[in-house]
Amino acid sequence: MGVVERKQRHKEELKKDILTAARELFTERGWESTSIRNIAEKIEYSPATIYLYYKDKNEIIFDLHREGFKLLIDYFGVLKGVTDPFERLKAMGRAYIRFAQENQDTYKLMLVMEEPLQHVESCAAQDWDEGDRAFDILLRTVAECQQKGYFKNLHTANISFVIWSTMHGLCTLRTSGHLGHVGLVRNSGMDIDLLLTNAYEELVKMLEQIKHQKNITIT
Amino acid sequence: MGVVERKQRHKEELKKDILTAARELFTERGWESTSIRNIAEKIEYSPATIYLYYKDKNEIIFDLHREGFKLLIDYFGVLKGVTDPFERLKAMGRAYIRFAQENQDTYKLMLVMEEPLQHVESCAAQDWDEGDRAFDILLRTVAECQQKGYFKNLHTANISFVIWSTMHGLCTLRTSGHLGHVGLVRNSGMDIDLLLTNAYEELVKMLEQIKHQKNITIT
DNA sequence: AAACTTACTGAACACTGTTCAGTAAATCAT
DNA sequence: ATGATTTACTGAACAGTGTTCAGTAAGTTT
Structure with missing residues (x-):
């Protein structure tokens, strides 16, 4: 069943997207002014979604x-x-x-x-x-x-x-x-x-x- | 008129009280968990009052x-x-x-x-x-x-x-x-x-x- | 007694990290 | 094909942050 694998791959990609968004916001605005909501907005997901991929x-x-x-x-x-x-x-x-x-x-x-x-x-x-x-x-x-x-x-x-x-x-x-x-x-x-x-x-x-x-x- | 002086002294005292409260909260709980509201509570004044004595x-x-x-x-x-x-x-x-x-x-x-x-x-x-x-x-x-x-x-x-x-x-x-x-x-x-x-x-x-x-x- | 000054505050604004009930879609079992 | 279950996601809320500002009550001056 390639479906499960594809989903898994998609999940991993989203996790990477979160990190990329975090890295970009972080490098251009510093950590102090990079919030979970900012990251969420950048990847066009709800803030709560981030907590499904990162605990903290x-x-x-x-x-x-x-x-x-x-x-x-x-x-x-x-x-x-x-x-x-x-x-x-x-x-x-x-x-x-x-x-x-x-x-x-x-x-x-x-x-x-x-x-x-x-x-x-x-x-x-x-x-x-x-x-x-x-x-x-x-x-x-x-x-x-x-x-x-x-x-x-x-x-x-x-x-x-x-x-x-x-x-x-x-x-x-x-x-x-x-x-x-x-x-x-x-x-x-x-x-x-x-x-x-x-x-x-x-x-x-x-x-x-x-x-x-x-x-x-x-x- | 000693009244003005007394008032001035009182103002200076309150400023010192704010600093003392800040120092105490700070030393026992660290700066991260010392908020303006905490300081205000400790000196029993409203948070807004602190901004009359400290700009920031x-x-x-x-x-x-x-x-x-x-x-x-x-x-x-x-x-x-x-x-x-x-x-x-x-x-x-x-x-x-x-x-x-x-x-x-x-x-x-x-x-x-x-x-x-x-x-x-x-x-x-x-x-x-x-x-x-x-x-x-x-x-x-x-x-x-x-x-x-x-x-x-x-x-x-x-x-x-x-x-x-x-x-x-x-x-x-x-x-x-x-x-x-x-x-x-x-x-x-x-x-x-x-x-x-x-x-x-x-x-x-x-x-x-x-x-x-x-x-x-x-x- | 009225006008003015001073000292203070409640409530709001725009944020923050985090949680959780609820929803819609996809998948699975019968 | 239909019902049950899992998966992925979200809106709204909670409790907190620094800060501002209109408004109030008391004290002082005229």
Whole structure:
């Protein structure tokens, strides 16, 4: 009976339509001003219908959140060509900043908002695979750096967390507007993106100095 | 005529009452579930009355946001006794983490939410003084470190931004729950606060290694 | 006593996420 | 073919949100 299958396919398509509508409204107007009613209007169904395909607004948000991590991993695609692990780490930082700037609302969804994780907690079954995969890329790169002799006396996971936090901090402080409201920045009239790049370059400098702490001679 | 003055005083008191009610509801239930109607109910006035004292919900949030920064500066009070600038920097990091952990919602209000800054933008008059003051403390500490010969070849403002970002990143990733959802952390069953402390210690280690990079010779 | 000012409120507006009884159509069983 | 059942969907409602505004009652001034 192909009928059942066709119906099943139709159901799956509608679910995708909901997600597409949500994604489109979300990217052009931000999450704050994307309501269930907006999504329903866009797909030309009643708001109640959405609840037949998604149990929650959080479940929709979680699906977009997963897509976001897939996109981030796409951004990390440029790293494939970089053989030196430290150069790869640097390129990863640049890709991360670029991703956070080009997908500000998605970034917020992925790593600032608590709702998507709330959904993970409510459906205890599946875990946070997408996020893990992205973090693993960092973790492996740092580990490879250490295999090459860099960051010798440091703990792999801990430096990874520190590096991630720094990047996350820079990106969120920039996007939220807090960096731009610091007097020093506002008075200098400096471009905020330039400031972000400068701060990142400073981080790279710092990491470069730690890199070779095998045998240093201080004079 | 003392009558006008008494009335003026009464008005100011009511404004304070509103803020107190907002602060209390906020600290015990979080901002998400603190509505204008809740605040009104607590002070036993009509919701509309609040709009005679505050133009916005954002204006209330902004006042609490300012209080938060004053509290943070209070946390930095312990630094007065620390003479060595690098030790002071370390103590500052610990105080920052402690503040962010003990005042999670206030921290979010201060450095994650965009609403309070939106209010600064709408009332173009006053600036973000409280935030600036807190950042200045960091800036001056870093500058003092450099006067002592540490972080010699690095840019003062840039390292300050990097350090702040790292601390902010660590605190927000912890509080939002994202750190706890990383597979590595979840599987290890490690206490999340311990992880945060470990990561912070790693950062200190890293800074310690950069500290003396006046003239290094890599062999 | 009348006019005016001040402080406050009830009710509404336009939203929000979510639920649920009810409906119309398609499918199944007899 | 007809009746029973399942499926897909919806209108209307619930309880909430921030915000506005006409209207009221009390206090002050003339």
